Amino acid sequence: MHYLEDLGQELLSAKFHVSSELLRLHIDGEVVDEKPLSATKDGEPSPLRKISLVSTSGTDDGIEGYLYSPKVLHPSSSIEDHYKSTGNGVEFLNRHLSAKLFHDKESLHPLLEFLQVHCYKGKNVMVNTRIQNVFSPQHRGAGGDTAERVLEMIRLLLDLLEAPDPCTLENFLGRIPRVFNVVIMSPHGYFAQDDVLGYPDTGGQVVYILDQVRALESEMLHCIKQRGLDITPRILIVTRLLPDAVGTTCNQRFLVDIPIAFTLPGLYRVVHGVDVFDPKFNIVSPGADMSIYFSYTEEKRRLKSFHAEIEELLFSDVENKEHLCVLKDWNKPILFTMARLDRVKNLTGLVEWYGKKTRLRELINLVVEQQAEMKKMYGLIETYNLNGQFRWISFQMNRVRNRELYWYICDMRGAFVQPALYEAFGLTVVEAMTCGLPTFATCKGGQIIAHVKSGFHIDPYHRDQAAEILADFFEKCKVDPSHWDKISQGAMQRIEEKYTWQIYFERLLNLTALYGFWKHVLNLDRLESLRYLEMFYALKYRKLAESVPLAVE
Structure with missing residues (x-):
């Protein structure tokens, strides 16, 4: 497995033992399923225990299966x-x-x-x-x-x-x-x-x-x-x-x-x-792709021809379906976030933190790039009267212009924030840090940042604390501008040491060579796993495959 993929909102569930019952908590639906612990062996279901599955066709007929x-x-x-x-x-x-x-x-x-x-x-x-x-x-x-x-x-x-x-x-x-x-x-x-x-x-x-x-x-x-x-x-x-x-x-x-038919x-x-x-x-x-993302200090490689478009994107007084609200004070640093709109990304949560924290609103402007969840966002804008300090821009698909957008925010001594409820690995975090943008990212998931040295971890479930961390950083930068430079340099150094494609390949190559050697020396053929999978083929798969109708039928 090369890296952890985004788990998705549907995996936001938890299992834990309370007394003698096994409980499954569904966060979104606020539902708790109870199950006697006797149905499990040592707290875990037996791998060969037969169960009855609910048919997806809507009938009451159970489908036999194995765990x-x-x-x-x-x-x-x-x-x-x-x-x-x-x-x-x-x-x-x-x-x-x-x-x-x-x-x-x-x-x-x-x-x-x-x-x-x-x-x-x-x-x-x-x-x-x-x-x-x-x-x-x-x-x-x-x-x-x-x-x-x-x-x-x-x-x-x-x-x-x-x-x-x-x-x-x-x-x-x-x-x-x-x-x-x-x-x-x-x-x-x-x-x-x-x-x-x-x-x-x-x-x-x-x-x-x-x-x-x-x-x-x-x-x-x-x-x-x-x-x-x-x-x-x-x-x-x-x-x-x-x-x-x-x-x-x-x-x-x-x-x-x-497949014409699928019964598995x-x-x-x-x-x-x-x-x-x-x-x-x-x-x-x-x-990150180093041919696209690199330090904002490399002036000769930057494409400043995009600046007019970026200024229009950020500071235009025009409001339409693509751009909502305006920024009145252009001298404030920008706190920027970019993600597809998914509840897990928690962008509306970020807007709510910002709206409630007066000290943070006095220090910075907030710019959000997202795609949907319009109704809730409109409600937050009206509730906290954010027009003038907040800008909601359309989703940007040009990676080169996105890079220049990161750099432009660096020039304004701004920062990037990733407030997701869970993020296995945040690509936008890596991109922002590669460009030298101080970054705040969720502590729930894969932690790319070295806290305080190359950025900051924030807990999306402790909103006041997260807003305080953001406000403290910008307040300190206002008093001591070198603090921004320190975090920016730490972010770029962190990427160079840990998150480049060259490092990725070298590690992948070494792991492949090491495992290949020990597999040869110790004969790590995993026969137990092979027999385990063959059981499914013999007991279930072969019969199900025979029942799949031909395409002509």
């Missing part, structure tokens, strides 16, 4: 007692097993075997198969494209032979070209090439996936060339077919795969999500 849990672990690979390693499973596995395996020089023979079997299209790329001794100095192929890189590879191998340790092993394996083909799963959103911007879940999908593919292809070509190989990598995007394309082209590829929802129910204690669970965070 499925991916929590079937290799007995030697669980990291459940090491919570700090959550999301870094392969690194934990490497440290844990290196200490056991590499206890003497003779134990390095599995490394030789691994290098011998590593090939591309049947051709060995690392060592000659005639080598039988682990200390033979012969090698072939992928040592490097220059004498210097070949020498670095040999030195790493010598260090590993003389004093094996997890870090040296990771560095050595990371230089072995193992990734030539990549499959990227994009299971939701209107992913296509045309006419999809502005639809739910589309912005993040298009930006994440297309930027990811471009960055991966570039880095893979560069890496393979440095290893002295002439191989063209292949990247395949697998996305779902949408029955309702809503005027987009996202359902026009591979039409032969569209009764196959099973998943009672657990990703097992975060599994060594295969690793979080690799994406980055």
Whole structure:
């Protein structure tokens, strides 16, 4: 798993135990379902317990199914007692097993075997198969494209032979070209090439996936060339077919795969999500496109020709369907936010914080870019009389102009805020920080910011406290302008250290190499999981597949 996707509003539910009952709280519907704890085993449903599912056709006939849990672990690979390693499973596995395996020089023979079997299209790329001794100095192929890189590879191998340790092993394996083909799963959103911007879940999908593919292809070509190989990598995007394309082209590829009938929802129910204690669970965070987003201080690369459009967008006195309210005081810093309008994004919550906090309204103007939830927003504008301090602008689809908008707000010593109720990974947060804009982001979800050093965390469920943090920052910047520069520099440094596509690829490559090595050495085939899945095929899937009618029927 490369990174955590946006969970969506439908996942805002919680499970917890109270006394002897299992309760499920639905936040949106304010409904609590009760269930006797006796229906579970040790607090968790038995993975093979038969249940009755409600038919989606509206009839009373139950559909038999099974509860499925991916929590079937290799007995030697669980990291459940090491919570700090959550999301870094392969690194934990490497440290844990290196200490056991590499206890003497003779134990390095599995490394030789691994290098011998590593090939591309049947051709060995690392060592000659005639080598039988682990200390033979012969090698072939992928040592490097220059004498210097070949020498670095040999030195790493010598260090590993003389004093094996997890870090040296990771560095050595990371230089072995193992990734030539990549499959990227994009299971939701209107992913296509045309006419999809502005639809739910589309912005993040298009930006994440297309930027990811471009960055991966570039880095893979560069890496393979440095290893002295002439191989063209292949990247395949697998996305779902949408029955309702809503005027987009996202359902026009591979039409032969569209099922005429589908009866498999009764196959099973998943009672657990990703097992975060599994060594295969690793979080690799994406980055911003550095060719588009970079520091506002790089004046020569900026496109100031957009400034007239941006000033019209922000400060125009014209109000219409696309732009609502005006800003009277142009000298105030701007607090800016941008997101699709989804209740989870909590943009109306932000407007309410701003409206209630007089001190904050005296210090800054608020500019919101969003797409919908019009009725509630109109009500907040009237309730708190926000016209003059608040500007609601239309959704901007030009990424280059959005970048200049970030920079323009930097010039005004403003800030960016992301007040979502939950955000697994905020791309707009990364973009704003890359441009040098001080950023306030929700503490609920994936935390990109180092609090106080590169930005600020705010709790969307403690509104007064969040508004105070915002007001304190701008008040301090008014007294000491260098405080704004300090947070801005911290934001850009944080991105350079953690969230670039180059860092993403290097980590992905290292994790792939490490897991591939340990899978070969320890034969981590996960037979338990395989048998578990075969059970569904034998007991349920095969019968359901036979019942699917032919297209002609």
